[in-house]
Amino acid sequence: MAVAETRERIYLFDTTLRDGAQTQGVEFSLxxxxxxxxxxxxxxxxxxxxxxxxANPTDSGYFETARDFKSAKNTAFGMTxxxxxxxxxxxxxxxxxxxxxxxxxxxxxxxxxHVRVALGVTNEENLxxxxxxxxxxxxxxREALIDCEHFFDGYKSNPEYALACVKTxxxxxxxxxxxxxxxxxxLPHEVLDIVGTITNEIxxxxxxxxxxxxxxxxxxxxxxxxxxxxxxxxxxxxxxxxRCGNANLTSIIPTLLLKPDFANRYETGITAQQLRTITxxxxxxxxxLNRAPDHSQPYVGSSAFAHKGGIHVSxxxxxxxxxxxxxxxxxxxxxxxxxxxxxxxxxILAELERLDIxxxxxxxxxxxxxxxxxxxxxxxxVYEGADAxxxxxxxxxxxxxxxxxxxxxxxxxVERRYNSSGExxxxxxxxxxxxxNGETHAHVGEGNGPVHALDQALRKDLGPYQPFITDLQLVDxxxxxLTGGTDAITRVLIESADSxxxxxxxxxxxxxIVDASFEALVDSINYKLLRDGAVIS
Numbered sequence: 001m002a003v004a005e006t007r008e009r010i011y012l013f014d015t016t017l018r019d020g021a022q023t024q025g026v027e028f029s030l031x032x033x034x035x036x037x038x039x040x041x042x043x044x045x046x047x048x049x050x051x052x053x054x055a056n057p058t059d060s061g062y063f064e065t066a067r068d069f070k071s072a073k074n075t076a077f078g079m080t081x082x083x084x085x086x087x088x089x090x091x092x093x094x095x096x097x098x099x100x101x102x103x104x105x106x107x108x109x110x111x112x113x114h115v116r117v118a119l120g121v122t123n124e125e126n127l128x129x130x131x132x133x134x135x136x137x138x139x140x141x142r143e144a145l146i147d148c149e150h151f152f153d154g155y156k157s158n159p160e161y162a163l164a165c166v167k168t169x170x171x172x173x174x175x176x177x178x179x180x181x182x183x184x185x186x187l188p189h190e191v192l193d194i195v196g197t198i199t200n201e202i203x204x205x206x207x208x209x210x211x212x213x214x215x216x217x218x219x220x221x222x223x224x225x226x227x228x229x230x231x232x233x234x235x236x237x238x239x240x241x242x243r244c245g246n247a248n249l250t251s252i253i254p255t256l257l258l259k260p261d262f263a264n265r266y267e268t269g270i271t272a273q274q275l276r277t278i279t280x281x282x283x284x285x286x287x288x289l290n291r292a293p294d295h296s297q298p299y300v301g302s303s304a305f306a307h308k309g310g311i312h313v314s315x316x317x318x319x320x321x322x323x324x325x326x327x328x329x330x331x332x333x334x335x336x337x338x339x340x341x342x343x344x345x346x347x348i349l350a351e352l353e354r355l356d357i358x359x360x361x362x363x364x365x366x367x368x369x370x371x372x373x374x375x376x377x378x379x380x381x382v383y384e385g386a387d388a389x390x391x392x393x394x395x396x397x398x399x400x401x402x403x404x405x406x407x408x409x410x411x412x413x414v415e416r417r418y419n420s421s422g423e424x425x426x427x428x429x430x431x432x433x434x435x436x437n438g439e440t441h442a443h444v445g446e447g448n449g450p451v452h453a454l455d456q457a458l459r460k461d462l463g464p465y466q467p468f469i470t471d472l473q474l475v476d477x478x479x480x481x482l483t484g485g486t487d488a489i490t491r492v493l494i495e496s497a498d499s500x501x502x503x504x505x506x507x508x509x510x511x512x513i514v515d516a517s518f519e520a521l522v523d524s525i526n527y528k529l530l531r532d533g534a535v536i537s
Contacts (some may be wrong), residue, residue: 007264007265007266007267008205008231008265008266008267009205009231009266009267009268010231010232010233010251010256010266010267010268011047011176011208011231011232011233011268011383012045012046012047012048012232012235012252012253012268012269012270013045013046013047013049013075013105013178013208013232013233013234013235013516014040014045014047014048014049014072014231014234014235014236014237014249015077015174015210015234015235015236016036016040016067016236016237016238016240016285017033017036017037017048017049017050017062017244018049018051018052018077019048019049019054019236019240019241019242019246020163020236020237020240020241020246021051021240021505022241022242022381023240023241023242023245023526024079024242026240026289028058029057029058029475029476030061030062030505031495031497032288032289032476033050033051033058033062033477034062034182034503035284035288035495035503036068036237036284036285036288037050037069039073039277039280039281039284039285040072040237040281041069041070041072042070042277042281043253043270043274043277043278043281044071044268044269044270044271044274045072045249045269045270046071046072046073046232046268046269047072047075047103047105048067048069048073048074048075049075049076049077049105050062050063050067050074050075050076050101051063051076051077052076052077052078053076053078053093053095053096053098054078054091054094054095054096055100059276060095060309063076063099063100063101064100065100066100066101067100070432073101073102073103073143074100074102074103075102075103075104075105075145076096076099076103076104076105076309076506077104077105077106077107078092078095078096078104078105078106078107078128079092079106079107079108080091080093080106080107080108080129080132080133080146081093081129081133081136082129082131083086083119083121083125083126083128083129084248085495087132087136089220089529091134092102092352093133097137097140098313101142102142102143103143103144103145103175104136104140104142104143104144104145105145105146105147105178106133106135106137106144106146106147107146107147107149108126108129108130108133108146108147108148108149108163108165108169109126109149109154109165109414110148110149110150110151110154110155110162110165110166110180111150111151111153111154111157111158111162111190112154112157112158112161112162113153113154113157114149114150114154115171117450120494120509121270122163123164126165127164127165127168129316130146130165130168130169130172131168131169131171131172131505132266133146133247134146134169134172134173134174135172135173138172138173143175143260144173144174144175144178145174145175145176145177145178146169146174146177147180148162148165148166148169148177148178148179149180149182150180150182150183151165151166151179151181151182152179152180152181152185152186152190152194153182153183153185153186155194159197160427161255163198163201166179166198166201166202166207167201167202170202170206175206176206176207176208176232177202177206177207177208178207178208178209178210178232178234179194179198179207179208179209179212179225179230180211181209181210181211181212181218181221182210183212183214183246184212184213184214184215184218184243185209185214185215186211186215186217186221187215187217187221188217188220188221188223188224189224191209191211191221191224191225191228191229192224192225192227192228193416195207195209195224195225195228195229195230196227196228198229198252199229199230201227204228204229204231205231207225207229207230207231207232208230208231208233208234209221209222209226209230209232209233209247210234210235210246210247211225211234211235211246212241212242212243212244212245212246212247213239213241213243213244213245213246213247213248213249214243214244215518215529216244218235218239218245218246218247218248219247219248219251219252219255220301221247222235222247222252223252223255223262226256226262226266233247233252234246234247234368235248235249235252236248236249236287237249237250237281237282238250238282238285238294238297238492239251240284240285242532248297248298250278250281250282250297250298250299251297251298251299251301252332252527253270253275254275254278254298254299254326254330256268256274257272258275258330258331267473272330275330275331275332275396276329276330276331276332277332277333277334277354278299278300279299279300279331279332279333279384280332280384281298282297282532283300283382283384283385284384284385286384286385287382287384287385287386287478287493287505288385290478290479290480290493292480294407299326299331299333300332300333301333302329302333303336304328304333304337305324305328305333305334305335305336306335306336307323307335307336312391312470318528320335323487337515338482340461348366348369348370348373349361349366351390351394352366352394352521354520355387355390355394357391357394357398359396365398368397369393369394369397372391372393373390374398376393376509379489379509379532380482380489380491380509381491381507381509382507383507385505385507386505386506386507387504387505388496388505388506388523388527389505389506389507389523389527390506390525391527392523392526392527392530395530401526401530402530402534402535402536403464403536404436404462404526404529404534404536405434405435405462405465406434406435406436406464407433407434407435407458407518407522407528408433408434408440409432409433410432410433410454410457410513410518411430411431411457412428412429412430412431412450412453412454412514413428413429413430414426414427414428414449415427415428415429416449420534426449427446428446428447428448428449428450428452428453429444429445429446429453430444430446430447430450430453430454430456430457431443431444431457432445432454432457432458434458434462436462436463436464436465437463437464437536437537439463441461443457443458443460443461444457444460445457445458445460449513450514450517451474451477451514451517451518451521454514454517454521455474455494455521458521458522458525459472459525464534464537465529465534468528468529469528469529470524471498471499471500472496472497472498472524472525472528473496473498474494474495474496475495475496475503476477476493476494476495476498477492477493477494477517478492478493478494479491479493479513480492482509486514487511488509489509489511490509490510490511490512490513490516491507491508491509491516492507492508492509492513492516492517492519492520493506493520494506494507494508494517494520494521494524495505496527496528498526498528504524504527504528504531506520506521506523506524506527507519507520507523508520508521508523
């Protein structure tokens with residue numbers, strides 16, 4: 001297919017931090033939201049919906065500070081104003097208007113059944129509310145979007161009213177009117193037909209699609225909507241979302257950029273270089289959520305380009321396209337030939353380039369690093385969510401990490417006792433023997449738990465390096481058990497931050513949870529010393 005002279009623009013809207021937060025078992029912290037938002041912005045998305053201002057302390061905290069995104073529009077979610085109240089007298093709506101954002105996405109009922117049962121208002125009152133809400137957002141200087149909730153069910157029940165909701169939002173000045181398959185029960189051929197009907201009435205460059213995955217068709221429905229004329233697609237990273245999830249952007253984005261039927265007709269704001277970070281973003285999200293990744297996930301799964309035995313491996317060695325529909329490197333993934341164990345060098349080089357570590361492709365130290373990474377991965381290390389530990393490992397192979405200090409030994413004691421008030425408390429005490437500039441000292445620290453106590457002891461006095469770590473804080477701590485039994489292998493992921501707001505992640509693995517935690521803690525300190533330019537005196 002020939003490339004069109006002028007490709008139409010598709011806008012990508014991410015709702016991982018809002019709709020994805022409704023996933024069973026998912027609870028984002030404020031730090032999680034900030035980290036994920038930065039990764040999404042780096043991917044090149046057009047909109048990042050951070051949450052619902054006023055709904056909970058985390059979402060409110062997220063919007064209290066304006067996000068300085070490179071490409072994305074910082075977007076808040078909320079509901080249209082309440083019927084019977086003025087804008088000024090609707091506290092919930094004003095909390096949304098007060099958010100420091102570029103765009104506001106409001107959910108509006110578009111199924112007359114829900115208008116009657118859920119809202120208890122007339123159809124006309126609902127339309128008036130849409131008009132007033134859109135105008136209020138526009139008057140505030142922000143871009144207005146309307147999510148037409150239950151649109152497809154509403155259209156099947158009462159097409160005239162569902163269409164009236166869309167037209168009302170458009171005429172009021174909404175930049176985007178998003179057709180939501182809220183129940184996730186609509187099929188691709190229905191989406192193609194219904195969206196095609198809507199885009200005959202309303203310009204497609206004002207129409208979006210928001211699909212849920214209850215029939216396993218959310219990605220297909222999103223692509224069908226684009227083919228029918230919609231020009232915005234909403235979804236989440238890794239398909240997070242309530243019930244069966246939302247449309248998976250890690251499948252939609254590569255399809256739009258790599259499949260000729262879409263790539264030749266449409267363009268997005270994502271560059272080829274940014275597309276190579278999508279696997280990293282996917283796995284980073286899983287690490288933040290402390291979830292095992294879906295190895296079979298299209299494009300980004302660790303098994304997406306894995307080949308095992310027989311004629312498959314033989315054919316792939318001769319020509320990878322025999323069993324691969326795209327090149328794994330295009331999405332930041334890597335090929336795995338499970339029988340021969342070949343794979344990974346290009347991925348290592350790409351990661352080194354991302355970290356601004358310049359090294360020749362044929363440098364033997366890259367092969368040694370790859371071998372080390374593979375050996376560590378086999379016992380549980382994962383570096384997608386621990387950039388700082390990977391950078392330390394890489395620079396050590398290149399001889400670029402000074403030995404600022406060495407830990408000779410450590411010991412932790414946990415005691416449960418009654419305090420002076422007669423309350424039963426648990427206290428942890430740690431002793432760390434550390435050598436700095438040839439001098440060895442033993443430091444004792446006390447904390448709420450073993451890791452806290454070790455942190456206090458290790459950072460009590462690192463001599464000339466102490467000024468570099470005074471503002472270091474441990475802001476998150478996650479543990480994953482990798483194998484069963486009382487001798488299970490444990491992986492610990494630690495997130496650290498400094499007074500400038502910089503954040504980094506380190507990892508430790510051991511059969512002993514305290515040992516794994518201490519390894520990640522030592523990496524965190526070494527990374528900060530290296531990053532901030534500490535030198536051995």
